[in-house]
Amino acid sequence: MTTGPSTYFRPEHAAGLDASTRELIGRRERALGGAYRLFYREPLEFVRGRGTKLYTADSVEYLDAYNNVPSVGHAHPRVTEAIATQAALLNTHTRYLHGAVVDYAERLLATLPPAIGHVMLTCTGSEANDLALKVARDATGHSGAIVTRYAYHGVTLAAGALSPSLVGEEAVEPWVRLVPPPHPDPVAFIDGVRAAIAELDDAGYGVAALFVDTIFASDGVIPGDFLTPAVDLVHAAGGMFIADEVQAGFGRLGHGMWGFDRHRIVPDAVTFGKPAGNGMPIAGFAAVDAVIDGFGSRQRYFNTFGGTPVSVAAANAVLDVLADEGLIGNAQRTGDLLEERLRSLADESPAIGDVRAAGLYLGIDIVDADGRPDEARAIDIVNGMRDRRVLLAASGERNHTLKVRPPLPFDAADVERFTSALAETIAATDR
Amino acid sequence: MTTGPSTYFRPEHAAGLDASTRELIGRRERALGGAYRLFYREPLEFVRGRGTKLYTADSVEYLDAYNNVPSVGHAHPRVTEAIATQAALLNTHTRYLHGAVVDYAERLLATLPPAIGHVMLTCTGSEANDLALKVARDATGHSGAIVTRYAYHGVTLAAGALSPSLVGEEAVEPWVRLVPPPHPDPVAFIDGVRAAIAELDDAGYGVAALFVDTIFASDGVIPGDFLTPAVDLVHAAGGMFIADEVQAGFGRLGHGMWGFDRHRIVPDAVTFGKPAGNGMPIAGFAAVDAVIDGFGSRQRYFNTFGGTPVSVAAANAVLDVLADEGLIGNAQRTGDLLEERLRSLADESPAIGDVRAAGLYLGIDIVDADGRPDEARAIDIVNGMRDRRVLLAASGERNHTLKVRPPLPFDAADVERFTSALAETIAATDR
Structure with a gap:
């Protein structure tokens, strides 16, 4: 199994969480045991979703660029x-x-x-x-x-x-x-x-x-x-x-x-x-x-x-x-738009290496100054995107590829929100 | 795999079916292929259920003594x-x-x-x-x-x-x-x-x-x-x-x-x-x-x-x-009642061998005049019960055990309906 750094929550991250989240995580760990994982250093708890958005109990909205199961949109x-x-x-x-x-x-x-x-x-x-x-x-x-x-x-x-x-x-x-x-x-x-x-x-x-x-x-x-x-x-x-x-x-x-x-x-x-x-x-x-x-x-x-x-x-x-709803055509059009935006971003940012895309399945390689896979930064970006309320994950053998595969109703506004959050996060993780 | 007689539908049974059922079975066979099976010589098509009952499109009611998945009752x-x-x-x-x-x-x-x-x-x-x-x-x-x-x-x-x-x-x-x-x-x-x-x-x-x-x-x-x-x-x-x-x-x-x-x-x-x-x-x-x-x-x-x-x-x-709804207690009480009725029936009918019961899981061995497993008759009984609008199945290595495991809200009236249908079916399959 993967051992290095990862996008999963670990016990040492618990200190920064609020008391009720810590308590729920503790109960979860006791009941479900050690083979389960939670996404993010600060795990997320959603209570409702609609289209490409997920919401916490206090109605904070997240843009979902990760979940391919609710493919026609959350709670369609x-x-x-x-x-x-x-x-x-x-x-x-x-x-x-x-x-x-x-x-x-x-x-x-x-x-x-x-x-x-x-x-x-x-x-x-x-x-x-x-x-x-x-x-x-x-x-x-x-x-x-x-x-x-x-x-x-x-x-x-x-x-x-x-x-x-x-x-x-x-x-x-x-x-x-x-x-x-x-x-x-x-x-x-x-x-x-x-x-x-x-x-x-x-x-x-x-x-x-x-x-x-x-x-x-x-x-x-x-x-x-x-x-x-x-x-x-x-x-x-x-x-x-x-x-x-x-x-x-x-x-x-x-x-x-x-x-x-x-x-x-x-x-x-x-x-x-x-x-x-x-x-x-x-x-x-x-x-x-x-x-x-x-x-x-x-x-x-x-x-x-x-x-x-x-x-x-x-x-x-x-x-x-x-x-x-013409979602297959939308996957192609919106996927092409997102790819175009990401290629523009890659031109400005050496942290983005290769971008690979087919419709609404995209991989974005995160690399260091020498163009080598940078898993640690990819993980920081996944967590940084979470903090900017956009969901994605890292993937691949070197775990340095951002995996983007949103619900298919992803639209042009979602693309702009995604790319501006990514640009911000890349800037914020520059070391 | 089991080869002998079975309770599954076979192509040679198709002749006796109405045209629309034959057509649906044909489409099903073409789309799902040869590894799927249908229950009964005359397969059943249900459109709704409630409690321990299932209904066909023309509202014919069947007593379900077989399905253990809808355990708290169909469409609860x-x-x-x-x-x-x-x-x-x-x-x-x-x-x-x-x-x-x-x-x-x-x-x-x-x-x-x-x-x-x-x-x-x-x-x-x-x-x-x-x-x-x-x-x-x-x-x-x-x-x-x-x-x-x-x-x-x-x-x-x-x-x-x-x-x-x-x-x-x-x-x-x-x-x-x-x-x-x-x-x-x-x-x-x-x-x-x-x-x-x-x-x-x-x-x-x-x-x-x-x-x-x-x-x-x-x-x-x-x-x-x-x-x-x-x-x-x-x-x-x-x-x-x-x-x-x-x-x-x-x-x-x-x-x-x-x-x-x-x-x-x-x-x-x-x-x-x-x-x-x-x-x-x-x-x-x-x-x-x-x-x-x-x-x-x-x-x-x-x-x-x-x-x-x-x-x-x-x-x-x-x-x-x-x-x-106290369904565990009901499983015990109704199961005991059903067991008692089946033992009475066994006293009158040499076709019933051993009866084994634990709550609402019962096995009823069907035997021949010499007390030997009688798979063919068990299968006839399963189909005969279907014709009397009661669902059950056959099980066990010799396939001569009637398997009874209804939704847990099964009640005393269901027990009477079940046992009278079984008594009739046993009489009708006497050879």
């Missing part, structure tokens, strides 16, 4: 209404017929390549990637997996095994091979995939799947179009290419619903999660028909809370709002 | 209200402070033995058991697990490895050992645990945990008080005893919140799920402090949708309703 009234209406009627499971889950599956499949014909619903992205690995092993007869060096694909034992950013590189299972992310050197990524395939074959595992978060969020946010050769190599080795769209999916990157669209590839399977229900626990796995039907002929699948009427009501409302 | 207004109110305000995650999740954790811990001091929240029972295995391995330094021969602990790769009833005995991983369930012979269970410990030690895995569903739901519903010697053996081998309360927890068995209460043991850890949010995806893992803090010192844990404000609002409302 159409989603809220759909949840409330359905919860008051019925919330059973997929072993009774229910039209809405079929409608949802059809709507989702209509956004995916024609070869992907079935979708299975889980509650979390972790469950989706766990299921994807299980099905890929069934379909290929292989057991190995390839992921990027700082990948995150989830928190179950199996999804965690695909997540060196969670468990640490040294704890990676023998059937997992790590490859360099495609930034700064896309060729190293391709070469890594080639070598990993050979190693997995030699070790007798074979390659069941290459898992790629199509925006490489935990590797530091890497947009681009460089996956085709890697996918070809994996196919030649009898493996599947699985696009993990938990971060990139549902229009965040602009120009379409899915992150893999930018790579001009057709994945064998797709996993999705976070934004699907705007906070309701719905996620899933979609794949080419033969892969899922083959699995289904050997094993049944049932997820008690997967695709329940209430979760599906929220998820259908999310698709409605995405379309009716 | 207090739970619905809590969900609607919170969804309209805020639904973020546990990395910001939120008082309600701390309140919930404290309330839950107050129902557990004092040694169990921390609780971690997931979305599903599968994630809870997956996390329990991960933490138990961390705490013990061992990797092996012991489960009963027809256990079900979940659907992730790791929880599935603990679930021979899902993956089949032959597919069990080498680090898992299966033991006979404690019915009909509790001694075989204890001897099995002893042998499994020795085998896991010999194989170099050691025993990280014995996982027990404290009502042995998938083993055919086995109440009793026979776990102490097995727990002692596991402790002596340096392993943990993990009580899987996903089925038994939250008062269903009467006389207290948890299934392990009946066994007069203190588990090292508890997992819970299904009824916790009355349908909202909330579940979790509670353990002695040192186990969780040790894990937390080596690995962080974050579940995006685990313990969100909306899930926790539902879960807090469930605890309120359990207390205010």
Whole structure:
């Protein structure tokens, strides 16, 4: 696990907090224990949200440039209404017929390549990637997996095994091979995939799947179009290419619903999660028909809370709002504007290195005077932005990339508020 | 996987269905694929529920004696209200402070033995058991697990490895050992645990945990008080005893919140799920402090949708309703009444073999004239009860045990309706 400085609260920060916050943190620590973390040196407690804003109990407003789960906006009234209406009627499971889950599956499949014909619903992205690995092993007869060096694909034992950013590189299972992310050197990524395939074959595992978060969020946010050769190599080795769209999916990157669209590839399977229900626990796995039907002929699948009427009501409302409010186009336009502002800021400020952007997923590298990753300053900036009432986080293997992925209704005024707070914070953290 | 006859819908049943049901099933099959199942030869489509009743679009009422998730009753207004109110305000995650999740954790811990001091929240029972295995391995330094021969602990790769009833005995991983369930012979269970410990030690895995569903739901519903010697053996081998309360927890068995209460043991850890949010995806893992803090010192844990404000609002409302409506006492009283009626029915009907009951979790063995398990008739009874508008299912290794676990507000009138439908159905399936 990560050890160095971090954006998480630590006990030594408690001294500066007011008594009631300290007390709540103490109760939380006693009840939830030592594996939980809180954001920020001074943790935040929100009581309501709307659109791109979050509010504390005394109505202090924060601009949310971080949370990708409430993707159509915090407490969106159409989603809220759909949840409330359905919860008051019925919330059973997929072993009774229910039209809405079929409608949802059809709507989702209509956004995916024609070869992907079935979708299975889980509650979390972790469950989706766990299921994807299980099905890929069934379909290929292989057991190995390839992921990027700082990948995150989830928190179950199996999804965690695909997540060196969670468990640490040294704890990676023998059937997992790590490859360099495609930034700064896309060729190293391709070469890594080639070598990993050979190693997995030699070790007798074979390659069941290459898992790629199509925006490489935990590797530091890497947009681009460089996956085709890697996918070809994996196919030649009898493996599947699985696009993990938990971060990139549902229009965040602009120009379409899915992150893999930018790579001009057709994945064998797709996993999705976070934004699907705007906070309701719905996620899933979609794949080419033969892969899922083959699995289904050997094993049944049932997820008690997967695709329940209430979760599906929220998820259908999310698709409605995405379309009716034009949020995918907004992600592209506002993302372009934000990128432009950040590039201007980078011209004036040597603390900003590379800026990488795809729609409303942006990575901003924070560097020192010699252009080297500056994790300590990135963390100071995350906390400084919090003090200026703007939420973001740091990410990547060196933890020096500011990760920006706001709710999709982020608008031009939000962009100005964000960039002026960032300019101030960079100035204030100059040492 | 199970192959023989089953209570699931199969394509050959389609001929008898009306056109619109056939069409919905066809669309469902095309969109969700071959791993999904539907209950009954004639699947049911519900549009609303209330208390212990479910309703079709044309307002035909079914008595629900099967669904343990909507434990305080379908669409309970207090739970619905809590969900609607919170969804309209805020639904973020546990990395910001939120008082309600701390309140919930404290309330839950107050129902557990004092040694169990921390609780971690997931979305599903599968994630809870997956996390329990991960933490138990961390705490013990061992990797092996012991489960009963027809256990079900979940659907992730790791929880599935603990679930021979899902993956089949032959597919069990080498680090898992299966033991006979404690019915009909509790001694075989204890001897099995002893042998499994020795085998896991010999194989170099050691025993990280014995996982027990404290009502042995998938083993055919086995109440009793026979776990102490097995727990002692596991402790002596340096392993943990993990009580899987996903089925038994939250008062269903009467006389207290948890299934392990009946066994007069203190588990090292508890997992819970299904009824916790009355349908909202909330579940979790509670353990002695040192186990969780040790894990937390080596690995962080974050579940995006685990313990969100909306899930926790539902879960807090469930605890309120359990207390205010006296549902645990009702589970005991109504369960006792139902058991009494079933024993009377068994006296008249040779088709009913053993009846096992703990509160509102009951198993009714269906047997042939020679007292042998009669799976085919059990399945006919499940479908015949459906035709009489009462919902239940079959369970157990031989699939001949009727599994009865209704929403907890089940009352004396529901008992009479259930038993008269069962008497009719048994008569109608006499061959």
